[in-house]
Amino acid sequence: xxxxxxxxxxxxxxxxxxxxxxxxxxxxxxxxxxxxxxxxxxxxxxxxxxxxxxxxxxxxxxxxxxxxxxxxxxxxxxxxxxxxxxxxxxxxxxxxxxxxxxxxxxxxxxxxxxxxxxxxxxxxxxxxxxxxxxxxxxxxxxxxxxxxxxxxxxxxxxxxxxxxxxxxxxxxxxxxxxxxxxxxxxxxxxxxxxxxxxxxxxxxxxxxxxxxxxxxxxxxxxxxxxxxxxxxxxxxxxxxx
Amino acid sequence: xxxxxxxxxxxxxxxxxxxxxxxxxxxxxxxxxxxxxxxxxxxxxxxxxxxxxxxxxxxxxxxxxxxxxxxxxxxxxxxxxxxxxxxxxxxxxxxxxxxxxxxxxxxxxxxxxxxxxxxxxxxxxxxxxxxxxxxxxxxxxxxxxxxxxxxxxxxxxxxxxxxxxxxxxxxxxxxxxxxxxxxxxxxxxxxxxxxxxxxxxxxxxxxxxxxxxxxxxxxxxxxxxxxxxxxxxxxxxxxxxxxxxxxxxxxxxxxxxxxxxxxxxxxxxxxxxxxxxxxxxxxxxxxxxxxxxxxxxxxxxxxxxxxxxxxxxxxxxxxxxxxxxxxxxxxxxxxxxxxxxxxxxxxxxxxxxxxxxxxxxxxxxxxxxxxxxxxxxxxxxxxxxxxxxxxxxxxxxxxxxxxxxxxxxxxxxxxxxxxxxxxxxxxxxxxxxxxxxxxxxxxxxxxxxxxxxxxxxxxxxxxxxxxxxxxxxxxxxxxxxxxxxxxxxxxxxxxxxxxxxxxxxxxxxxxxxxxxxxxxxxxxxxxxxxxxxxxxxxxxxxxxxxxxxxxxxxxxxxxxxxxxxxxxxxxxxxxxxxxxxxxxxxxxx
Numbered sequence: 001x002x003x004x005x006x007x008x009x010x011x012x013x014x015x016x017x018x019x020x021x022x023x024x025x026x027x028x029x030x031x032x033x034x035x036x037x038x039x040x041x042x043x044x045x046x047x048x049x050x051x052x053x054x055x056x057x058x059x060x061x062x063x064x065x066x067x068x069x070x071x072x073x074x075x076x077x078x079x080x081x082x083x084x085x086x087x088x089x090x091x092x093x094x095x096x097x098x099x100x101x102x103x104x105x106x107x108x109x110x111x112x113x114x115x116x117x118x119x120x121x122x123x124x125x126x127x128x129x130x131x132x133x134x135x136x137x138x139x140x141x142x143x144x145x146x147x148x149x150x151x152x153x154x155x156x157x158x159x160x161x162x163x164x165x166x167x168x169x170x171x172x173x174x175x176x177x178x179x180x181x182x183x184x185x186x187x188x189x190x191x192x193x194x195x196x197x198x199x200x201x202x203x204x205x206x207x208x209x210x211x212x213x214x215x216x217x218x219x220x221x222x223x224x225x226x227x228x229x230x231x232x233x234x235x236x237x238x239x240x241x
Numbered sequence: 242x243x244x245x246x247x248x249x250x251x252x253x254x255x256x257x258x259x260x261x262x263x264x265x266x267x268x269x270x271x272x273x274x275x276x277x278x279x280x281x282x283x284x285x286x287x288x289x290x291x292x293x294x295x296x297x298x299x300x301x302x303x304x305x306x307x308x309x310x311x312x313x314x315x316x317x318x319x320x321x322x323x324x325x326x327x328x329x330x331x332x333x334x335x336x337x338x339x340x341x342x343x344x345x346x347x348x349x350x351x352x353x354x355x356x357x358x359x360x361x362x363x364x365x366x367x368x369x370x371x372x373x374x375x376x377x378x379x380x381x382x383x384x385x386x387x388x389x390x391x392x393x394x395x396x397x398x399x400x401x402x403x404x405x406x407x408x409x410x411x412x413x414x415x416x417x418x419x420x421x422x423x424x425x426x427x428x429x430x431x432x433x434x435x436x437x438x439x440x441x442x443x444x445x446x447x448x449x450x451x452x453x454x455x456x457x458x459x460x461x462x463x464x465x466x467x468x469x470x471x472x473x474x475x476x477x478x479x480x481x482x483x484x485x486x487x488x489x490x491x492x493x494x495x496x497x498x499x500x501x502x503x504x505x506x507x508x509x510x511x512x513x514x515x516x517x518x519x520x521x522x523x524x525x526x527x528x529x530x531x532x533x534x535x536x537x538x539x540x541x542x543x544x545x546x547x548x549x550x551x552x553x554x555x556x557x558x559x560x561x562x563x564x565x566x567x568x569x570x571x572x573x574x575x576x577x578x579x580x581x582x583x584x585x586x587x588x589x590x591x592x593x594x595x596x597x598x599x600x601x602x603x604x605x606x607x608x609x610x611x612x613x614x615x616x617x618x619x620x621x622x623x624x625x626x627x628x629x630x631x632x633x634x635x636x637x638x639x640x641x642x643x644x645x646x647x648x649x650x651x652x653x654x655x656x657x658x659x660x661x662x663x664x665x666x667x668x669x670x671x672x673x674x675x676x677x678x679x680x681x682x683x684x685x686x687x688x689x690x691x692x693x694x695x696x697x698x699x700x701x702x703x704x705x706x707x708x709x710x711x712x713x714x715x716x717x718x719x720x721x722x723x724x725x726x727x728x729x730x731x732x733x734x735x736x737x738x739x740x741x742x743x744x745x746x747x748x749x750x751x752x753x754x755x756x757x758x759x760x761x762x763x764x765x766x767x768x769x770x771x772x773x774x775x776x777x778x779x780x781x782x783x784x785x786x787x788x789x790x791x792x793x794x795x796x797x798x799x800x801x802x803x804x805x806x807x808x809x810x811x812x813x814x815x816x817x818x819x820x821x822x823x824x825x826x827x828x829x830x
Contacts, residue, residue, distance in 0.1 A: 017747055048699060051742040051751040056281075059457040061493045061575060063385055064285040080578050104428055105748045111282070124393035125345025134299075134335075135342040137354030143347065150347045150379075150386060154284055189345070 002087030004034040007042050010092040011053065015105050022103070025050075026092060039086065039093070040067055040078040055107040062220055065155030069107050070096040075157040075218040098160035100169065114156050117173045121181040121199070126192040142188040149183035149228060151221050152176060158215035158225050164208040172208040173200070175215035175225030182228035185235065197236055206232060245423065245434050245679055250274050251665050252439040253421060255408045255464065257283035259384075259650030260629025260657075261443030262391040267658025269398035273665050276435065278403045278424055280459065280753070283392045287445055287457040288650065291384025292571060293498035294359060294376035295341075295651070296644030297334030301355040302374040307331045309366055310375060312823060314645060317363045317527050318599075318638025319780035320796065320825035321477065323814040326606050326634045330645070330652050337651045338377050346390040348379050349568070359568070360501040361643040363527040363830070372525060374501075376644035381496050381571040387647060407753055408463060410682040411440065411471045411625075414672025418623035421674075422467070423682035427753060430746025432686060434679055438669045439624055439661050442467070442602060442610075443654070446630040449757075450765040451595035452710040455487050455494040459757075464631040466760025468602050469767065469803040473612050473622060476633040476798050476811065477600035478764070479772035479782045482641055483715050485531040487594025489552035491579045494596070495572050495589060497643040500524040502568055504557040506535065507588065508543035514553075519830040526830035529640040529781045532593035536715045545590065554588035593715055599641050599781065600771070601633035603800065603811070608632065608657035613800065613809060624672060628657045635798065638813075639780020689755050695740035698758045705732045709765055713772055718785045726769040729762070736762055763803070771799045774808040792825050 007029040014022040027046040031037075040057055047053045055078070057067040062080035069078060072086055072094050086093045101109035127136070159165050159174035173181070181200060184190050200206040206229065215225040252268055254261045257279035265277040279286065298305040311331040315322055342348060342356065349357035356377045364373040379386035395402065405427040412434060414420035421437040444464030448456025465475060485506070486495040500506075505524045508514050518534035519526035526534075535553050538544065544551035557565060562585050565573055569584075576582050576589045603611045610625040629650045636649055712725025736758065743751040777791035778784050798811040815822050 015745055015747060017745055047751075051697065052745065054748050054750045056285075056750075058281055058285050058459045059287070059290050061290065062578065063382075063571075064281075064287075064289050064457065066281065066285050105745070108748050110428075115282075119396055122397075124397040125343075125390075127343075131343050133339070135339055135348070135356050138350050139354050140350045140352065143350045146347045150389075151382065153289075153385070154282075184345075187345070187347070 002084060004031055004036060004084060004087065007031050007083055008092035009042060009046055010094045011046070011107070012096040013106055014103055036082050036084045038079050039071065039081045039083055042083055043078055054105050063153055065153035068098055068155040068157045070099055075161045077155060077157070077220045080220060098156055100160050100166040101156070111156055113169050114159055114174070114176070117159070117177040118154065118180060121173060121177050122196070123180045123184065125184065125187060125190050127189055128191050136189050138188050145186045146183060148223055149179060149186060152179055152223060153221060155220065157218045157220060161214040161218045163212060163214070164210055168204060168208060171204040173205045175229070178206065178209070178232065179223060179225040179228045182232050185232060194239070197232070197239055200232065201236060206236070245432050245683060247434040247436050249671065250276050250435060250437040252441065252661050253278060253435050253437040254441040254443055255422060256286070256443035256445060256629070256631070257402065258286035258288040258443060258445050258629060259387060259391060259647060260654035261441070262388070262395055263651045263654025264441055264443060264628055264658040264661070265400050266391065266394050266398055267655055268661060269395060269400040271662050276401050276403055277395070278406045278408060278435070280405065280407045280427065280463070282404045283395070283402065284388055286388060287460050288384050288388045290455070290457060290494065291387070291647055292381040292494060292496035293361060293501065294378035294383045294644050295338060295387065295647035296361060296376045296642065297338040297648060298331065298375055299335050299338065299356060299358060299377065301351060302358045304366070305373060305375060307334060308820065309368060309373065310334065311820065312368045313363050313365055314636065314642055315823040316828055317640055317642040319640055319790065319828055321635065321638030321779060321798070321813055323635050324817040324822060325814050326636050328817040328820055329606055330636045330648060333652045334648055337648070337655060341387060341390060341651065344390045344394050346379060346386050348377055359498050360525060362497050362500070362522070362525045362531070363642045364525070372522070376498065376501065378498065380567070381498055381569045384647065407756065408467065409685055409756065411467050412674060412678050412682045413471060414624065414674055414678070416672065418672045419625040420672035420678070423679070425686065428748055430749065432683065434682070436671065436674065438671050439626065439664060441657055441661065442625070442627040442631055443629045444631045446598040447761060447764045448595045448597070450706065450709050450761050450768065452706040453487065453492050454595040455484055455492055456595070461757035462760045462764035463757065464602060464627065465764045465767070469763045472804055473610065474603065474800040474802045475600060475767050476603035476800055477635060477771065478767040478801055479775050479799060480599035480639050480780060481595055481768065482528055482597040482599060482781050483532040483593040484596035485528055485535055485593055486555055486591040487596070488575065488580050489590040489592045490550040492594050493575050493579050495555060495575070495591060496569070497528070499555060499557060499569055499572055502564060503560050504555055506531070506591070507554050507556050508538045509545045510543060514538050514543070522830040527640055528643065529783070530830055532715055533783060535593055550592065552590040552592040555591045556588040557584040558586055558588070597641055597646060598630055599633070599635070599637040599639060601631050602627040603798070604632045604634055606634065606656070607660040608653055609660070617809065619811070624669070626657045626661060628653045639782060685756060685759060689741040689752060690744060692740045695738045696735065697742065698736060698739045698755045701732050701735050701739060702758050702761065705729060705762055705765055709768070713768060716783050716785050717772060719773070722769060722773050726766070726773065729766050729769055733762055733766065767801045767803070770806050770808060771801050774799055796825065
């Protein structure tokens with residue numbers, strides 16, 4: 001177990017109002033009780049030392065997806081990552097903004113493109129049948145197909161760790177968007193499967209996935225976008241034959 | 242004073258949680274010029290953390306009736322809820338749940354293909370009979386599923402969303418109506434006057450006034466603060482719900498659904514102690530009842546950690562791995578992450594934790610905000626609506642039942658959307674606004690940005706949270722509350738002279754926290770005054786010096802007026818719309 005009495009952070013700093021180029025700033029936090037804590041708690045202690053440090057955060061329990069960042073080189077949520085897992089001898093914990101996204105300030109990135117890719121796959125149920133007076137029926141087995149898909153929290157850990165997305169952020173939907181596409185394609189209540197598949201049937205939207213699997217490695221909810229993308233590709237093949 | 246850009250709308254909504262997005266959806270389909278403002282990206286709103294479900298009498302598991310749901314809700318409220326509004330809530334429950342299902346909300350299912358419903362606290366069949374199963378669930382991630390479905394529908398409806406804009410203050414029109422808000426773009430620091438015919442507050446709760454809360458860090462009472470600074474009253478602010486099962490020391494919520502599925506609480510002797518406090522409903526008694534029982538067990542030395550964060554435990558292992566994985570996967574994950582306990586093998590350490598504001602901005606059944614005029618008559622504040630946790634309709638009275646908050650969001654979010662639609666169609670005019678009124682809305686911006694010395698807001702916030710925790714918690718009494726109020730007033734003086742060290746205009750999160758602290762402290766002070774005024778025990782407000790409910794003197798709402806700190810009474814509406822009154826009787830579970 002690492003020595004937790006002193007927590008060292010090295011944090012990416014940038015403010016566009018400031019003439020300085022981006023730089024890494026060190027913070028040393030005293031932790032006399034050697035208490036393990038979540039990285040978000042450590043960041044809040046750092047912010048007490050330095051009010052100018054900016055990062056997003058809200059639910060502090062891994063469901064709102066606000067505090068995604070690059071932690072020791074891997075994307076994750078600060079609020080569900082214990083510092084004991086990050087300490088590496090005397091080296092500080094390195095925190096950078098999510099890669100591949102424009103930086104607004106410090107650890108805050110601009111997610112406009114990410115959200116646009118999400119919207120592109122029409123992330124809403126489409127059903128042309130008239131609405132019944134009560135619920136549309138769905139068997140527990142049909143509902144089970146949505147498990148592992150609907151839990152996405154749009155934190156962008158996956159998409160911003162995807163090299164294919166780094167190359168073509170304006171064209172490739174990316175793992176988060178495709179996971180959602182799969183969520184609606186798999187929903188027995190959605191009647192637009194053909195249209196959804198046709199929309200994705202082009203060289204960029206779906207087929208830029210190279211099965212690198214960074215997305216599945218970093219997902220803080222344990223979801224597997226690569227697998228979901230594979231399912232869509234399989235359905236595409238089935239449809240063509 | 243710098244000029245502020247102005248933008249005109251037919252309606253604006255502040256807050257993109259469940260109620261704000263439901264209202265927005267209603268209006269986005271109307272063709273009016275509508276804007277939804279949120280200080281966080283919509284799916285990061287606190288609705289996302291709701292777990293157990295949304296209560297509505299669908300009758301999927303067993304026979305059920307919305308009238309039974311109404312009875313339970315009135316009783317749960319300790320008779321402080323308005324019975325006309327509760328009837329409206331429960332009667333519309335099934336319809337709004339079906340709407341959500343049609344929107345794509347991935348509810349869990351039973352073999353017939355219908356929506357799965359689980360038992361929750363305070364639910365009965367046939368007016369106080371056997372336990373009912375009335376809470377519609379998407380595993381234990383219902384809030385997440387609901388919020389995302391509503392956001393997705395708003396995308397479909399092309400709603401106009403201002404994401405990461407922070408509302409500073411209401412702007413009042415020349416004839417006393419609300420004329421919009423000043424809001425700041427967090428990314429750029431730019432302030433804009435959102436001049437609007439109608440303003441809807443859907444700003445959520447303020448659990449962060451307490452040290453220990455299940456609430457997200459964004460739950461800072463921004464709507465409460467704005468309303469109080471406009472000189473308008475808040476209602477029933479003494480009524481804060483303490484959820485029985487927050488993870489000890491961390492505060493993260495463990496859904497009541499865990500007890501609904503068959504889990505139960507134990508003390509250090511392994512005793513299922515709720516059997517002594519609520520022989521019939523046991524662990525599924527109302528939340529106020531369970532929270533008090535737990536606190537009493539801990540006080541009497543039957544907690545597990547008298548030297549640390551003392552707590553009791555929630556036992557789930559007897560349910561088996563399959564049930565836990567399929568119905569409670571989210572709380573298993575939370576428990577492993579935050580309590581280092583796997584519920585499959587070991588019980589979870591839990592403690593009552595501040596969870597929900599039953600009180601808030603007083604509204605009528607349409608969501609129109611109310612105040613009193615000089616002679617004490619009830620009047621509508623023109624141009625202003627409120628919905629969701631920030632509103633006090635009041636459907637929850639002195640104690641909210643589990644699963645009724647998500648229901649409240651969609652029922653009254655929709656009702657507000659409909660009423661605003663009608664008001665716009667009937668030609669509500671754009672309020673005239675003076676430059677003075679706009680400048681007033683910019684006051685806090687300049688106050689913090691111009692501050693040049695003093696202490697930070699951070700220690701003031703920490704002390705306020707400690708005082709609230711010590712003096713206004715599960716059990717309350719006169720002396721400690723009086724001391725608590727005095728300490729909160731000292732906090733207010735300190736906050737006035739506090740200093741903002743970071744003056745950056747780009748995504749300045751310290752500035753946002755300072756603005757939120759203004760709102761938190763006003764909320765805390767309103768709670769202190771209201772709690773001191775109610776010398777009885779009712780629902781969540783439990784006084785050791787006045788242990789009994791006193792209907793003769795206190796069967797009324799508390800209205801707190803900010804300028805004088807005066808408390809006025811408002812009658813509880815005991816008359817339902819079509820049903821017969823449920824007369825106040827002793828509450829037994």
